[in-house]
Amino acid sequence: MTIEYDVALVGASPSNLTLAHRLVDLADRPIRIAILEKAREIGGHLLSGAVSNPRVISKLFPDWDHSDFPLEGVCRESFLTVASHRRWESVDRLFMPPYFKKEGYAIINISDMAAYMAKKLAEKAAAKPGVVVDMFPGFPARGVVFEGEGVAGVKVDDTGKPEDDILRAKVTVFGDKGFVSRDLIKKFNLRKNPQLYSVGVKEVWETPKSYQGKVWHTLGYPLMTGHLGGGFIYGCKDNRLIIGMVMALDYANPNIRPPQVLQEFKRHPNVQDMIRGGKLLKYGAAILPEGGYYSLPEKFAVDGAMLVGDALGTLDLKRFSGVDKAMESGYVAAEVIWEAYTRGRFNAETLGVYQRRLMEGWVGRELADSRYYREVFNDYPELLDSFIPRIIEGVNSGKSVWYAAMQAGLADIGGAFRLLGARKKMENPSDGMPPAKHTEDRLHIDPAFKAPPRDMPPDPAPNTVYSTADVVFYAHTHYEEGNRHIDEFDAKVCDKCIAQYDAAGKDTPCVGDCTAEVHQTLEKGGKRRHAMALENCVQCTTCEIVCPPVNLRVNAAFHGFGPNFMGL
């Protein structure tokens, strides 16, 4: 059956929900909006840190900090902390880069926020005659319907026969994490510079003490020397604590083992002090499209379609600013859609106004100002390979971060000067520098990678650290028969990859980087073969990103299958 709406939103993401809110606010005549969402309930597949600048939240919910808005807390104190395996020291506020200061920011779980936004959206729409907002949780878009030079809608899954139901719309807005939008981007060859990703893993704990309003961002342990990433700890209400790790995927190590890195983070004595005697409530994982400015598509809209949020890639790694920029992209897109709706034309020209307006606004300005931030870590490998490790060493021997940084600088004065240039590029780039060039994450992986030596903290308190198999249980995944949502294109390609990594004494990247024990190699007929325990899958898509021969594709699972990230 073909079903028609004026606006089809792919994914109930913060960006698309903001878009719908703004569009309903603007609507002074009838309009019909449909929201497709693969999770069983709105918010069920959303995961983020998150400490967010409330600049867009406050536009939609002016009373966000004193209403029923699902706020975990307002940040009162934030720290940038350098961790060795047994000590940690926070950077003196005087030397703390401004974008690590999160005071006044909203601490939120975006799954809860999305559920709240959906509830408020339904109420808002019901109060406006002729304005229809239909939400379809459990129904993912499974493919783009291309027509002419543009997009006419999406295919919607129907009991495993995707050809059955089609959602057509005057404009289709993609706010997904790539499950569907990558087809659009590929078809029109919109992204010339590949997207870069990090993988984030997160747990929510109930702790004996309350840390509400406190925010830590950490560097160093447990990441290996040379690996870009860090830890985060956010204090929530009701004695809950968010603990997470973010790790870049453009790293040589084929076996990052993200859930175990998070377990190692929890072994740190300072983290142990917080969680000892506490209880793990939830676990989840997600990817962060963090290529930033130079990974943005050439066009943000084509005939009948637009890209917002993570589908577009608005995350600003320098400011840890993802949720607010994604929401703003939806906010701006809504205004452009309303203008196009009024004129009755939804082509690349009318919708393309969105790109100019977004890039001229604060989203574009900030992304432009952070445009070299990500590249610097690849251009100045000494930053992660020697300079920061030397600071960590200093911290480990009892020095303050400031003193350790001075020592690290003095140990290599030439290098320190070079790094001053890097800092300028990160913080305040001048015009006229050539654009950053990204290489796909998978091309950084090296089967011959040798793990640098690493010290470990003392043994953790009981029931604070888990095996991957145990922690995945806390993602509350639910699947039934017929859940083949990851395609393996060619088994022979997998066999070859396994043989190559076996020879190097490693697991393949799909196994070694999986966040939920999905990918395995099993002995079958005297040969090691690729196998998947799909019932564990949290749909993070890391495997697809790191698969060296590009042999995996993660599709949106149907019928609401997958993890339950509510409260994460």
Add this chain to the structure above:
Amino acid sequence: MSDGLKIVVLIKQVPDTSSAAGVNPDGTVDRARAKKMMNPFDKFALQKALESRRDHGGEIVAISMGPPPAIEVLNEALEYGADKGYLLSDRRLAASDTLATAYALFKTIEWIGGVDLVFTGLQTTDGDTAQTGPQIAERMGLAQVTYTETMKITGRTIRASRIIDGGLQHVELQMPALITVANSASKLEYKTFANVYKFKELARDPKALEGRVRAIDLDVIGANAARVGLVGSPTVVGKTWKLGEKGGTCKIFKGDAPAHEAQLLAGALAADGQGMEELLK
């Protein structure tokens, strides 16, 4: 039968077993606060109803009994493809046991009239009695098959097999009949996008929706209020208690290799007299 079958399916809204919301400290459930769901057993009854209509045509009427918000479960039945829904909702029904509930539902089915088939689930996840279905059949004087695994309709004749200890019992009966459907009878189908969409369109027009799904009370169906609710329920709940948490100690077997660990475990079980000697041979 050119018009096809008139099918009734009985559906109950129960507390969602995956959520702890609304569970009181003493173990009782506050139904107003609890998250709710369609009784999972009833999904199989609904599935069989949909299959029967697909094969033989006709109309599916879903019936539920409960407080006004329970109308959600009938809306959900429509999303799955049912044609109509009636919620029997009346304050006088509060605290009805299975006997009183069966009476009230029997009066509802009688009020609908001309019913060929009544499908129910095996039991509910909250009451767990499996009594209501058979009691309705007895009240109505209908032929009934419980624990139905397979069924085939030819004209007015139903050939069915029901699960019994050690196998299946094959029975033949005439319509009208009541069938309680086993969980293994069918593979559940999911809601389709088109059906969910159609229901949303329907729900936009309150009048049209009321033509398909509405609440009725005891007076509408002409039931005797003295036979329902607390006064009509002979069942007395003597006592409820909470099952204690199972204690026990955990022992971890550490060996050189998985096979060795399995040996240690099996050895310990055998020593414990758990009948592992056989397995070890």
